[in-house]
Amino acid sequence: MxxxxxxxxxxxxxxxxxxxxxxxxxxxxxxxxxxxxxxxxxxxxxxxxxxxxxDKVFAYIDYDCFELLKIAFRDDFKYTLINSLIQTNQKSDYECYKTMLFALNEDILYLPCLLEGKPILIEYRKKKNELAIYYDVFAKLSLFLNDNKILTSFSKVQKICFEYSQNVELTTYKDDFFSLSYKGNL
Structure with missing residues (x-):
């Protein structure tokens, strides 16, 4: 590993x-x-x-990823984000909720949260049916669900993934997670 x-x-x-x-x-x-x-x-x-x-550094909310995933697939997720955005007092949480809301407008589930006390970034692009996960020493794993393909930047992680799929490719790390680009002044 x-x-x-x-x-x-x-x-x-x-x-x-x-x-x-x-x-x-x-x-x-x-x-x-x-x-x-x-x-x-x-x-x-x-x-x-x-x-x-x-190592990728990203802001995250103090929320268990499995609980957040349950909420993210509910019909009222957008309104839950808006309410969380309105009610938060912390700047870092505000930035996370804002990014999550803008990503949702682009049909992207962007979920920066915690798994076993460690930050995890989960991004699901609905239009392309792609899932990207950034977690601990696994770095970024990209799953292309239409092609049943897994991309990783580490050969040792590739060997582990080969146990589950024969369609695993090694690639250089590319940080293409959702990011906001602003026009004008903030």
């Missing part, structure tokens, strides 16, 4: 101090890494990192 680690500091000569679990170590990288940033990668022999990618 891929692992999550934090770059603590950049040292001299392309060396970096990393925190993996509770253990600190130094390593060399040909790729420029940002200090105080979490990354995901597959580790091979002699601490060789492959498929390195920055």
């Amino acid at each position: 891929p692992i999550k680690f934090k770059v603590i500091d950049k040292l001299m000569f392309n060396r970096y101090k990393l925190l993996i679990g509770k253990k600190e170590l130094t390593t060399k990288s040909n790729i420029n890494l940002e200090p105080n940033t979490y990354y995901l990668a597959e580790i091979y022999d002699s601490l060789v990192f492959k498929n390195l990618q920055a």
Whole structure:
């Protein structure tokens, strides 16, 4: 499985101090890494990192994903979002509800919530019948339901998915989750 680690500091000569679990170590990288940033990668022999990618950071609401999924498939989901947007006092929740509402207008279910206490981002594009999930060390899994195809950016995750489907492809990570683009001033 891929692992999550934090770059603590950049040292001299392309060396970096990393925190993996509770253990600190130094390593060399040909790729420029940002200090105080979490990354995901597959580790091979002699601490060789492959498929390195920055961990996606997204705002989420403090809601269990299974409960939110039940609500999302109700007929009154849009009104539930509007009421939540009106009633929230927290700026981060307001931003999440707003993004969820705008995505819903585009026929996209955008659900940033929690699974077992960890942030998970679930996005379902109704028109294309595609599901994308960003969760922990699995990073992004894309499921193309019309073609029965799974896309992942990690070869070790690909091997796990092969147990369930023979139509699994490896791809580079692409952050194409719903995002808002504003025109004018905020």
